[in-house]
Structure formats: C-alpha cells, structure tokens
Amino acid sequence: MPILDHDTVQLAHGAGGRLSADLIGRLILPRFTSPELDRLEDQAVLDLPPGRLAFSTDTFVVSPIFFPGGDIGELAINGTVNDVAMCGAGPVALSVGFVLEEGLPLADFHRILCSMEAAAKRAGVRVVTGDTKVVGRGACDRIFINTSGLGVVPAGVELGAGLIRPGDAVVLSGTLADHGMAVMTAREGLGFSSTVRSDTAALNGLVRLILDVCPGVRALRDPTRGGVATTLNEFACAGGVGIVLEEASLPVRPDVRGACEILGIDPLYVANEGKLVAVVPADAAEAVVAAMRGHEHGRGAVVIGKVTDEHASRVTMITGLGARRIVDMPVGEQLPRIC
Amino acid sequence: MKHLEEYRDPRLARALLDRIAATVTRPWTVMEVCGGQTHAIMRHGIDQLLPPGLTLVHGPGCPVCVTPLETIDRALAIAARPEVILASFGDMLRVPGSRDDLLRVKSRGGDVRMVASPLEALKLAREHPDREVVFLAVGFETTAPGNAMAVKQAAAEGLTNFSEIVSHVLVPPAMEAILGSPGNRVQGFLAAGHVCAVMGWREYEPIAAKHGVPIVPTGFEPVDILEGLATVVELLEAGRPAVVNQYRRAVRREGNPAARAAIDEVFAVCDRKWRGIGLIPRSGLGLRPEFAAHDAERKFDVGDIVTEEPAVCISGLILQGLKKPDQCPAFGTACTPLHPLGATMVSSEGACAAYHRYARGIEL
Known part of the structure; x- marks a missing residue:
C-alpha cells in the first residue's frame, strides 16, 4: 500500500484539496487504470461497438464489509456486471462512486480497491469514471459503493x-x-x-x-x-x-x-x-x-x-x-x- | 449437519404413511402443539398425504402468537426510552402492538438489537454500563432456562442495568384449557419435543389419564412427525390414553434437571394472558420476588399499560384447534402477513401464516 500522511480517512480527503488529490492519485487511480479514466476529465468518452446499450446501477452497503469469500468491493463490481449481463449484454464499462466514513482505515480501503481491481480484470470490464465523497463519522457505515455499468447487447439477442x-x-x-x-x-x-x-x-x-x-x-x-x-x-x-x-x-x-x-x-x-x-x-x-x-x-x-x-x-x-x-x-x- | 437427510428420507416417510393408513379405522382429530411442527407439516405437505379421516389441528405452541398485545405495547414503551437498549429474538421485531412494532420504534431512533440468545443481551449490559439493557423474554418452557440463566448471571455479577420483560407461558395448562373447552375436538396430541427436552413428560401423564387422550412428545422433522402420528393413531385405535415418547434422541421422562432447576430458581408459576385466548390460570412464569431488580416492567413502571385484543379475528379459536385458518373470512384478504389482524398471522410459525405461505387459495 502506498504511504500516505494519514492512517484513516479524514474529512479533508473529500474536500478537493491536496489530501483529495493524494487519495485519488496514489490510492485509487493506480487500481483502475484505463484510457478513459486516465484522462482525468469530469466524464468518460466511450467508443462502443454497435448494438443496443444495456445500462444498470446498484449501490452496495453490505455489513460486514469483509466476509468469508469476498468483500464489498468485489461485490460492487460483480453485482453490476451481472445485472448488465442478464439481458445478454457484454459488460464494457463501469462507473464507481465511493462514500467513505471519516475514520475508515486507509488499509481497509486499499484492500477493497485491490479486490475491485482484481474483480474488474476477471470480468473483463474497465472502470472509466468515478467519484469519492467523505462523510462525517456516523453518517455512513464505513464505506458505501455505487457502481453503474454499460454493456452492449449483440444483434439478435432478446431475453425477457x-x-x-x-x-x-x-x-x-x-x-x-x-x-x-x-x-x-x-x-x-x-x-x-x-x-x-x-x-x-x-x-x-x-x-x-x-x-x-x-x-x-x-x-x-x-x-x-x-x-x-x-x-x-x-x-x-x-x-x-x-x-x-x-x-x-x-x-x-x-x-x-x-x-x-x-x-x-x-x-x-x-x-x-x-x-x-x-x-x-x-x-x-x-x-x-x-x-x-x-x-x-x-x-x-x-x-x-x-x-x-x-x-x-x-x-x-x-x-x-x-x-x-x-x-x-x-x-x-x-x-x-x-x- | 447430521440428521437432516435421515429425518427427511422419503422412503422412511412413505413406510410411516403406510403404517398410519394400515392402522386407521375411524376418523381421528390430533393436535400438534408446537408452531414449529405446524410449519414443518405445511412446508413438507404432510397433511396432504394422510388418510382422509385423520385430521390435524394446529395448537397454541407459537410463542410469538400467544404473547399478549399488552406485553408488546409495554416493550414498545420501554424501547422508546433514550437510556434503553432493547434486545429481542428476531421474530418478535415485526410483531405489531396496538399501533407500532419494534422495527418502527427502531427507525425513529430507538436502540433495538436483534440477538440470538439472552446471554448476548447480558454481554450488551456488560459493555454498556451507562445504558439499561432490556431483554424481551418470551416463549414456552424451551426458552425459559436460557432466560433464567441470564437473570441469575446478572444478579451474580451485580449487573443492575440488565432486566427482562418476562412473558413466559407453559404448555400443560394450555392443553388442559383446550381439553376442557365445550367445543373441544382434540382426541390426541403431538406434544412439543423441545418443550419436553426441558421439562420431560411426567406432567403430561395425569392429563392423559384424566382426559383419556394419548400424548406423544414429537420432534420437528417429517419422519419425526409421521412417527409421532403413527404412534398416536395406534394408541387411539387401541383405546390406550398413554404418554409415549417419539423424540427419543432429545427427550427423557425427567427432562433436563439442570435446566429445570434454573427455571425453578428464577421463575415462579403465575396466571398469564394468552393472546387470542385470554387468561389461563397458572399458565405462565414470572420472576421471583428476589429477582425483582431485573424485572423491566417494574423498573420502567409500565404495568399500567393494559391492552384489549380487538375482537376482529378468530385466532383464539384457531389456537384451540376449533377452527382452521382458511375458515376465517378475513384470511388472505383483510388479514395477511403484511397486515396481520391477529396472533396467528403474526409469526412465521403461526398457523395462519403457515397456511398463507404454503397453501393459500390454490388447489394443489
């Protein structure tokens, strides 16, 4: 895990200043590198194969955040990949939004990011855009994750x-x-x-x-x-x-x-x-x-x-x-x- | 988990069904006392496989169902207090009181915790010395030893911030009330196996003799229930009102002496109101005076909250085996698990809830 100035998430990590840049640049981005994300614009611009688009969103609030067989990060990637895939679409791109509670150990966050990276690789999807917010202690339960996913439905596939x-x-x-x-x-x-x-x-x-x-x-x-x-x-x-x-x-x-x-x-x-x-x-x-x-x-x-x-x-x-x-x-x- | 497959073995079940069919010569009405047995009967469809003359009626042995409305209302009043952590078994959380349930109190800021054992509530009391931890101690003889041990331990440790809302009920007085009611149809009982694991079956022997009914302490898996039924039918056909134990892997005649001693030390027999039935003399357990410091109803002075059951549903008749759930005009229409009108639709183990879940409005 990269060395940061703090052991736990601080409110300032969400304030848009140096700490925010540190958290995003040193902890998050290295885990999700993709051509779209690496541009660091406010949006991802995607070149998609032809076909109808499948679009889905899901928010993950599971407690405990680490459980036998997985964690909240892996769940957040797989859950949205599966929701997109169930209409026959091939999932292509994901967005990831984090809500972090002040005081969350950065080591826990890093562990979650690593398992998200591995899950995205296994599923063959790219994380193309994201967002991170920090809320005060007690305003959320350590970490909530939203993922949205885009997929392309091949011609002729019609499920329902x-x-x-x-x-x-x-x-x-x-x-x-x-x-x-x-x-x-x-x-x-x-x-x-x-x-x-x-x-x-x-x-x-x-x-x-x-x-x-x-x-x-x-x-x-x-x-x-x-x-x-x-x-x-x-x-x-x-x-x-x-x-x-x-x-x-x-x-x-x-x-x-x-x-x-x-x-x-x-x-x-x-x-x-x-x-x-x-x-x-x-x-x-x-x-x-x-x-x-x-x-x-x-x-x-x-x-x-x-x-x-x-x-x-x-x-x-x-x-x-x-x-x-x-x-x-x-x-x-x-x-x-x-x- | 051992014993699950064996006690659900279709071949064993078929052999027992054949034994029952070969024994029955006349119509018989048998009550399974425990809600867990009712649930298993409906879940596995056992009632559909019995010979036509053999009728099962469902007994009062569902702790959530028979807990009186005023106990729920008192628990809700206590749970709403800011200094209180109210701990409860999971299936009490959704039980409606007059206007509210514990989950709604929780959503308004009440500190309501689900626990799997009263000893977890005791742990909460140790961890939060500045808070009052109240455990909702309901149930039959099955849960009484654990609830007694929690009070005993709290007294020994001087945990004055631990108390219980005690609303324990006893099976034998309910069986006597059913047998003594003018419209009684019950001719034999499958007694609740887990209650008997604690209490044994000695107390059933005088009931069997006095009322001339066979009583068979029975387990909860399909093969248990069918063996219990075969036994009770054989006793009925032979005209032998005896107590015969089916649940041999868990029940002895004297029960569990250590568990019974814990109950006797902490609780004393008292009169108790049963939801849907009314007051049955000497049918409950309350805390002995020496443990009054752990009596939540005294501590929080909620004894004046008295609630009458609305007379809209027939759950009292169902709990006594006088009616079946689908004979109620409100069943599945005005009364559903989402909006229960009465006791037996409230709990997942209640007879109405079991009918609603497994057999509602469908010719199977």
Missing part, C-alpha cells in the same frame, strides 16, 4: 420474462444461499463460526456460453436479494405462467443447510451473488446444463423445475415427500426465529 412459455425448463447454475448465509453467519453478535463462503462472481462469461449453446434462451436473472424464490415469482408473474420446483433437486451445501436450519431460514429466500437462473426451451435444457457444468461458475448447474400453464403467476413445489405447496414471495427480511 415475457418470453417464458409453458414446458420450458428452469436451470440453476449452482448451490443456493451461499452469499447470504456467509454474511449472516459472519455478522457480529450471531456468535457462531462457520465455513460458509460467499459465492460472489462475475457471470458474464457464463452468460456468453449459455447464449452460444442456446440462442433461444428465454430469460436469465441473478437471484440476489430475496433469493431464487423471489426471482421465480417475478418470472411467473411477468410471464403469466406457473413454475413447479422439485424440492429434491435444489442444490444446497451441507454447511449452508445447517446454518439455515439453526436460524430458521429457508435457503430459497437467501441472497446469491454468483448464481443465475436460466429459463430455456425444454429440448435445450440438457445441452445448456452440460455446457454450464464445464464453466467454473456453473459446475453445479441443474434443472430445478419447469414452467407450466397451471397455477398461472404462482410458484409451487413438489416437496421431498411428494406433496405440493406454494413458494410465495417473502414478506420482508427473514428474521431468525425464537426456538
């Missing part, structure tokens, strides 16, 4: 929940609930150690692979907040179709399942940050799953259910015992139960 048809297969790229349970079990106060790690990953490579194997893929989504249950309910409502899940097919790591059971939380409703749900025509499902399993972020790909014309706009499940039940939208945050 409205295209889902009865008979289609629902494919999940891997295990459920890893990110949400990693963060929840790492939170101060919960008081148990665990081996659960976040699955945070950029999925644009996996999306490209799916489009190559199955150009007729109907819809893709990354099931973040609210989990797979929420994503499938959104698909069912938007498509005016029913979705039936097979409980026995849902992949959950044993340690994640254990943590969920202890806290009384259903893994179907827990956030993922490196998984996607793909709805594909039934005759393409086998080829899509096989191709996904050959990709580092799709090793656990599996068909978890199918689209039906009964129970329109509803998600139901065939339980492990062979009964049927509803998989509803969650009401709010899942809260650990009393006993």
